[in-house]
Amino acid sequence: MTTPMTITEKILASHAERDAVSPGELIEVNVDLALANDITAPLAIRVFEELEVEKVFDREKIALILDHFVPNKDIASAEQARIMTEFARRHDIKHYFDLGDSGIEHVILPEKGLVVPGDLVIGADSHTCTYGALGAFSAGVGSTDVGVILATGRTWLKVPSTIKLEYEGRLRQWVGGKDLILYTIGLLGVEGAAYKTLEFSGEVAGKLTMDQRFTMANMAVEAGAKNGIFEPDDMARAYVNERAERQGTYFYSDSDAVFEKVVRINVDDIEPQVALPHSPDNVCPVSRVDHFRLDQVVIGSCTNGRIEDLRVSGEILKGRKVARGVRLIVIPGSPDIYKKAIQEGIIETLLEAGAVIGPPTCGPCLGGHMGILAEGEKAISTTNRNFIGRMGHPKSEVYLSSPAIASASAVLGRIGSPVEL
Amino acid sequence: MKYEGRVWKYGDHVDTDLIIPARFLNVSDKDELAKNCFADVRPDFAGNVKPGDIIVAGVNFGCGSSREHAPLAIKAAGVSVVIARSFARIFYRNAFNIGLPILESNEAADEFSEGELVSADLITGEIACEGKKKRFFAKPIPDFMRKIVEAGGLVRYVKNKDSL
Incomplete structure (x- = not known):
């Protein structure tokens, strides 16, 4: 008998090399991509150096993105950026993005095909949850966690329970992903999904464009969530195939998966928020x-x-x-x-x-x-x-x-x- | 692991932008960060906080950004322990990882007031005022997290354990 699982639980189980996981369990997982930016990377690099490891776990599974204070706004931020640049050079980090080919981290990583469905992505930035739009598990952590991942490629996670959000009805004019996520945060409150997963589903979610899905998954953290996620459909597949070298693994919630709660949201009357x-x-x-x-x-x-x-x-x-x-x-x-x-x-x-x-x-x-x-x-x-x-x-x-x-x-x-x- | 200090009282949803505004994140030196801890909401904090002082707050402490600079600033300012009704997820991880002790207690948030002398024991979870007229027990820390605290943070934990 196989245990019914949600998409999030399946991704976590596969990265913990386990058949099944359930909410509340502490697991150790392999990370497909770890990222940090010009604010969080310098601290993560310091942690990596304290660990006295010679090499990063995998130079192709790390993304370092200069985006918060670029173009460098003052001398101090330029010094922070330099710590990152030197580290990237020293360890020959493949996905290192500086001015010219850099942009906002959560915009460019999907755009460059670096995240695919089924991935487990951990970033030293709270909006790392954005990649859930692609059917990946992604969560923000702090610099120390990422510093340890730079060395080991692994981290620990508590398996979150899932709140399933079902969006039904017809969107009004000028209402889109941003309005739906603001409405949802209003409904749940800023800690309403604390430590949990938000799974976006329903007929309306399936019709949203990828850009709108990124917007929604991005703000899952604003309800306190660990991750936000959409099941990857044909639209996600097309987006990924156009950009990524890797194929990805497509996971879906079982029909008998256990959700902490299911919230049905009729969008007919939702105005721009x-x-x-x-x-x-x-x-x-x-x-x-x-x-x-x-x-x-x-x-x-x-x-x-x-x-x-x-x-x-x-x-x-x-x-x-x-x-x-x-x-x-x-x-x-x-x-x-x-x-x-x-x-x-x-x-x-x-x-x-x-x-x-x-x-x-x-x-x-x-x-x-x-x-x-x-x-x-x-x-x-x-x-x-x-x-x-x-x-x-x-x-x-x-x-x-x-x-x-x-x-x-x-x-x-x-x-x-x-x-x- | 017992701490004692005066209470600095805060409300609900103290976000990381309040703990350390982003304009001060162009450095990562903890003592520099400490100088600007709570700069906008409590400009008196950094100059007056004494080693050992205790922050007592409401729900969802540390919500918002993943900036580890927030717990680092609090710790470097001299705060020995943060007690809140609840913590936002990333802040919770970060605090353990960098060795800033945190405890969850509704009673402490209800009963302790600004300036009160309070002690907190991280292992037993006991939180009490002088003379123990008010004495509560915090929510127990998960075993795994306790091991990280006992090791002195995630870096030392990983170094000792040779795993992860």
Whole structure:
């Protein structure tokens, strides 16, 4: 008799070299890809060096991405970047990405075909959960965990229980992956899925484009989840086949798999959603947001810096102007996306509208650089967190939304929807 | 593993951006990080925290980013132990990995107030105020995690055990 399992349990079992695992068990697993960025890698490298191991476990299974403070914002961050660069050279790390071919980590790794279905990916970045969109298990950890993986290729995990989310119904106009995930976080709360898996399913989830799935899996951590995951369908297969050298392993939840709970969400009445300060679960429909003057709009990040996001923005901003007094900052998530946006005329449209286009970077999302808010300023952003001080001054405010809402808001000068244009 | 210090009280959902804002993450030296611990929400913290002091907080402490700089900053500032109703997942791992003791207790969050002198025993889980008028037991630490703490963090654990 085989034990019924969820997709997450199957991936974990296969990487623990076990027939089955169940929630609550502590297991040791082999890691297919470990990643770290310019904030977390220097600490991970220090840990690796403390372990006094000569070589990394596998130079082809490590990704080091400079993305948070690039192009280096000051001397201190340049020194951190140098620690990474030197380590990458010394160990001949295959997937080392610096300016030119680098972008936001969770945008470029799938884009370059480095994650395939069935993989187990561990990253020193909380949004590592993004790769669940491809039917992979991926979870964020800290630098010490990744430092140990650099040496051993292994880590320990507690098998999470799964909350299954079933999205049914018909999406309204201008409602997409970002709205669904904000709505879901609002429903569950920021710790509602703590230590658990969010499995995205249902007829609506199956129709979402890959870019929208990345957005949803990306924000699973905002409900406290360990990972978010979609079962890999034909769309995921096509995405992977176009990009990856590896085939991947396609796992699916058994029909009798045990879920901690199943939440059915009818999307018929879901409006575009906005998360109000200062928490991603503080959501409300866009029509109920107060009218106040915006100072800044940010479109980009590992959540919404992909080509479809820019297409939506271009569509809305075509022939329109950003409201006077509003700074619109658009940051393509990777050089490829940037190039595509130029070829499709999106960048020109955005520039005509009055946007400023930044190089691929996490930049303002975490208040790093390239768009910091002053005291009392208010911004709407397609990023993932609106904690106190996240984008700058502790007395500034960040509202989270989809690219459609953010773009319309840039024109309106206040938070609003494209239907108001 | 017994600690004693004054309580610094915090609420629910203390995120890692509050613990150490991202603009200070351009360094990874723990003493530099400690200078900016809670810089935006409690500018008085870094200058006044004494070695051994204890943070007592509500639910979901350490939510948000995976930055290990957050527990590192707290530890380097001199905090001996963080007691919360619950911890966010990545922070929980990070704290054990770097050897910052943490305990989960609802009673402590309910009963202890700012500035109170409190002791906490990591092995027995006993948390008490001076004179033990208030005395609680934290949720037991899983065996595996206790071994990491006893080894002095994940690096030493891995070095000793020769596994993972």
